[in-house]
Amino acid sequence: MISSTAEDYLKAVLRMEDMKEKASTSSVARHLEVADASVTDMLRKLQKAGLLEYKPYYGASLTKKGRMAALRILRRHRLIELFLNQIMGYGWEEVHNEAEKLEHVVSDFFVERVDALLNYPVKDPHGEVIPDARGFRKLDEDVCLAEAELGQYVIRRVISANPQFLAYLEKEDLLPANAFALLEKAPFQGPLKLLRTNSEVPQYIGLEVAKSIFVSPSQAAAASNTPFHSQSHDLPPQPAGRKHDPEIATAVSRTSPPEVRNLNKKKEGRPFKKR
């Protein structure tokens, strides 16, 4: 049995591998807000359990077994986030912390129930892809807005667990699946000038904000309306080399949208954001 603490470590290593960063002791420590020494300890335990390879002074990398365990938690986390948002009436900025707890506790039955209830969604409220039950996932091709050229874009995902930050983005209507034009980038870490599609007034956001937003170019009017279901044109061309990578899922067409309940949020009156 993997403890929920261990699950958090695996998740952190997976996140870093996804970002193509080295999973060093200190970066894991920073992620989990524990002391470096605690990480060394745990990495050794996880290696003993066959969940990752760990070479002293060179950091860790997940084994197949560890990768599956991490993807299992990632799936739970993202399904639960969507569940909280769509069924329980949470705001998108509120889902992360609750999901962080539930993901370790809930039964597999619960998770599969949620999956069915939401009609087998492919993305969570932040635009992140939900791995399927076997750990497959189709990763979007996107770029960080902070590094993007001028042009037309669709927001793919937003990487942040900070409720205030997410609430700000919601206020600015910078949510996954929304389209906009990047008009200007001021020099010297200056702000970006954006124009949302179907909006007249341009808006300005700081570079730090842009660093958390990932986008893909929107050719013509191809922008998808919902972040929750894949469109076939989302599929990147299958790269040639990697035949059996469990994370490149075969395209599955999914149908009807999830049954969305229109609930109000806790500070009543504020209507539930329709996306």
Next chain:
Amino acid sequence: MISSTAEDYLKAVLRMEDMKEKASTSSVARHLEVADASVTDMLRKLQKAGLLEYKPYYGASLTKKGRMAALRILRRHRLIELFLNQIMGYGWEEVHNEAEKLEHVVSDFFVERVDALLNYPVKDPHGEVIPDARGFRKLDEDVCLAEAELGQYVIRRVISANPQFLAYLEKEDLLPANAFALLEKAPFQGPLKLLRTNSEVPQYIGLEVAKSIFVSPSQAAAASNTPFHSQSHDLPPQPAGRKHDPEIATAVSRTSPPEVRNLNKKKEGRPFKKR
């Protein structure tokens, strides 16, 4: 902060006090399936925290503070059970174990969301009363079927966490709110002969089974249809002596029934029981 382990201890003591049993070290240990010595340890800690009075060799009793904490968990447990049953499509025999985990983990916001989603229910799927947010609860007047006289009854609650046992009761259609006549009681721990209202064939259940079922006499056709909402005639006459007992709730009339989703259960095909 009260640990979830501590919460389990408080819940166990509350259950015993409800049953008018002494909360002795060994009985708590039996309930929680831990060693007696562990209980001694924990009771002392809980006393230090002001949650219960504990006299060595004579057992424990909850303080006001401890009682509130225990009722809070009880409320969570029962709301979550109903939530799993009504919204997540769990069978009534499946809800207990999942609720046992979730009750410690979920935020207050989640609990209040559930309460609202279920339209402020007063009973859980087993017929147990759900304390309100301030710890008030109106306890049903019921008797154990094993000790009941012959006559007409309504099932009030079923006390068991055993899924097989609960599945058996479901098969026999002995569920909270169902009405029946007790026709015979065979001597020497013999079986009971019942006739369910609107049924032709009598059924026989063992005395052990009857010990888990709590009933109240049904005068005429006064049987309530749903276990989830209080009927004003459920209210027992307010006892004279105890003016400020926080557990005797003032009667609150509650309206529309909860929105029930008709979901199928996991071993698909088996339709969700309508009550």
Next chain:
DNA sequence: TTTTTACTTTAGACTAAACTAAATTTTAAA
């Protein structure tokens, strides 16, 4: 090459929650 800095590991200790075994207190029986 040497030194400094940043990162990593080791060692030792702490807390919470559990356990077992032995000692003590209470209760019930002779």
Next chain:
DNA sequence: TTTAAAATTTAGTTTAGTCTAAAGTAAAAA
């Protein structure tokens, strides 16, 4: 009233997860 049995507490361990302080390693700067 004494004694045996049952219940409870005490004492000493164990395990998981964390910490701090000190020491070691690697890489960058001088």
